[in-house]
Amino acid sequence: MALTMLAVSLLVFLALEVNGESVAVKVLGQFSTGDQRHLWLAQNGYFDPLPLRYGRWLWGFLQGRWGVSTYYHAEVRSLIAPRLAASAVLMAAALAVIVPLALALGVLAGIRQGSPVDRVVSVVAILTTSLPEFASAVFLSAIFVFGLGWAPGVSTLADGFSLRELALPVAVLALSSTGYIARITRASMVEAMASPYVRTARLKGAGPARIVLGHALRNALGAPVTVILLQIPWLLSGVIVVEVFFAYPGFGTLLYVASLNSDIYLIEACSMIGVIAVVSSQLLSDLINAALNPRLATERRAPPRRPVEALAP
């Protein structure tokens, strides 16, 4: 994992910091003169050899010196913290809705394959996953803000935390992810219900409740859990769109404003944090998988029967 993070940091550095000239333009503005930029670059060490610059940049990043935002004129670090918290709240609320709902729908659809419940779940799932977040935001707003007036059109949290303002953003996020996870859960349930050990349970005289809850579910949850955790990167992207749409003061709007204004240091910091979030979720997914699947936890290191070595030419 550390190696991945290192590689990521290198990628970000190469993408954004390598071309010193363009950095200078973004920091000093379009109207700066060549001399001004040259002076600035020299002062900030941009004429040093590349590896040195990378090392310095990385070291500074690890120490929390993330630079000054050119747009907000404030330290990047102090800007990010509260926004990150707000986005975390949004994401947590969204997951709290998505996970139980998707798992429940998926399981119900999976145990009764081909039934009306199954068909409805599948159709609704396809419909909702086809909606980009901004489109579902538009449609939901049209109904609940303009039509029924139940929710506010924007969620700026101007008066502090408000559940009502969270409602629509969470609904939009839920709409986009629930369908996909429900379908994966369904597929996994169908496969588990068709497996030999479920048949054994049936032949033992187990009733439907015991079969589903005692046998199928535990083995079927592996795939959906993995998918849920791997949805987090996707959810992060969705959060950005949703925050922008509803003017929610979170990490996403910060990144958005930064990208519109070519605020380099802010974007660098935000990207790194985004990656940390993704990598952590992958790690969590591995841990949970090992817990659910005893085979992974206790596998002895036996030589494989058919080794995946290169077939001799």
Next chain:
Amino acid sequence: MTRAGLFKRPAVAIGVVIVGAWVLVALLAPWIAPFDPLRSLAPLALPGAHAPGGGVLWLGGDLLGRDILSRLLFGARPVLLLSTTATLTAYLVGVSAGLWAGYVGGLLDMGLSFLANVILSFPVLVLYIVVILALGASPLNLVIAVTFASAPSVFRLVRTLTADVRQRDFVAAAVIQGESVPRILFVDILPNAAGPLVVDFCLRLGYTTIMVGVLGFLGLGLPPPAPDWGGMVNEGRALAFAFPHLVVFPCLAISSLVLGLSLLADGLNAAPQTRGGL
């Protein structure tokens, strides 16, 4: 199930119709659009209003008075073109890399997989922002950004499929007969991995279309005044309260296209595979 049987499923039929319709629209836009998409006619006109000089703005006019219907019809072009091109190039890169890595294994596999993991560690939108910031916003850079973001997933899928098919005896038979590696990859392995790949292609086309829309919505897509569905939503957002038609119609357009692709993918996925194939 034969190919003919495939189309009897309503989901696939609807999907084909929707996608086909948009493709036709994109091709015939200059002839079927009532107005020039860049021409200012009647700012904020409501749907059904008449344009000065004749003709009806069926879906209304946008902020600058341009006919929304015409902009939608013309907007199909960049969306379809960009997402298709980007998905195809992602596939080209992903399939070649995946076949080699999955078959040869070893260091090549480890290196490419690591690279794929690194790229996939970025939240997708963040990746786009970084790439477009580095390269600048243009259609070509948009395609590059999307390819860069999608290729690793395709690589992973192809690699796994290749590693699976490689275990099968007919590949061993080919090796024992002295068959060359490229022929093994393209005659034995790739055709037997085609099933899941076709489904993934349709789905990925849908995701890419969404992404192109989102980038337009965030102002990172095509520069104005080009008709860009996402961009149209972005422009009309501020006035959406009073003039919902500014945003609702572009959203319907993009949603319907992606829905068509999803239905197509779902239909292909549910078709029982030919016996013996993957």
Next chain:
Amino acid sequence: MNPEGRPILSISGLTVALPPGGDRPFAIQDVSLALHSSEILCLVGGSGSGKSVLSSALMGALAPGLSLTRGEIALGDQDLSGMSESAWLKIRGRRIAMIPQEPMAALNPSMTAGRQIEEVFAIHSRLSPKARRAETLRLIAEMGLPDPERIARAYPHQLSGGQCQRISIAMALAMGPEVLIADEPTTALDVTTQAQVLKLICALRDERRHGVLFVTHDLGVVAEIADRVAVMQKGRLVEVGAAREVLNAPRHAYTQALIAAMPRFAPNPPRPSAARQGETCLRVSALTKSYGSACVLKPMDLCLERGSTLAIVGESGSGKSTLARLLVRLIAPSGGAVIVNGEDLNTLGPARLRRARRKIQMIFQDPLGALNPRRSVGAAITRAGVLAGEDRVSARARTKDLLERVGLGPGAYARRPAHFSGGQRQRIGIARALAMRPDILIADESVSALDVAVQAQILSLLETLQGEFGLTLVFITHDLRVAAKISDKIAVMKAGEIVEYGETSKVLADARHPYTRDLIAAAPGQRLG
């Protein structure tokens, strides 16, 4: 055991319909059978005979799409046909129980073995958790498993196939059912393990006096344990009777064919030795293979004369598959040499290796996986011919000729593998291997996945072709009976080394290594005439 008077299970006129579009309208038709207590009734048939459908019907667990159209099932006094699902819940696992076919896959991978047995008690009895645990441990011990505590705590993947199967048997017997249905329970097990499990089943039958319906395709197993035999073909019961009678004096043509096809240890008529004395075709010297620190194949030597047949016999984990792959250089050895026609395959450069490879080809175990499903059969074989150095036109002609020689018509050329049966696909595999004009043919468990009757056909085809083309055959198998039938020499492998090597008749008559003797003793069906 003498079956006692009244049957505990009576089946009369049972008919199960198939959904429209199948190759026949009924899965089973008009089947009438009786099972008595203290008896083992073996149900025999090839694939597609309907025996699995019958056993499912007896548990009320037919696959969706199949329905009981006619007939009655009577368990003692109770009529089971047309029972509701909730009534079946009281019968399954309690009065009728089943032992499944796949030992490991049939157990829940995320539940310990002990808990899976306890579950039966939880469903059907009112025992306290403590009593359940105690009963479970007692059952595990009764199955002949040492250290019941450890076994109860283990997950299925930590147990061997034989141990898993014993757990399944324990689960089935927990409530002392009157009828035990065993659906091919030993097919997936090693021969020695199979022998142990069969012994266990017989012993349990003696103690508990239940009736056992034992479904199998292996007549050898039938000869070992059956009191009565019922033979099924294409959904109908064609013969039923006491084991001794049916096996020694079969009346129906199908039964006769099955018995004739069965391989056994009949003393081999001295094979017309096509072996050209003194000419070594394949030599293996100090061949060894290790993965990291684990040695899978210990250094071994072999020597084959042109035209002869060597059988390599071993159970799973013996290293025989690794040896096969080393012989065709599919994997590279860690040490030693494989010398084909005087050339060591491991020292050759790529171009010369390609040419040398043609001389040694392989036929695989799984007919389905051995052919590219997306390629027509003729194209695959022609390509082999081209790789062997011929031009397209003559290769194509040769392909058609080969297809005929293996018993397939010219129409087979353009078809894809899915159109053929398992036996036919195996013939195609043989044709493809022959297209390279090899000197040596390695058959890696090539008949293990086939029905007994088809197996016999393929074996005789191989013998014919060996004579015609002057092939040297290396036949890898786990079935000693098959090896006995076709080989001149036998090598017995265990845990990566050859424990016995010599002429077939000598080895079978007077085996020196204890493992070989175990194998010979465990081979089912020796009591057969």
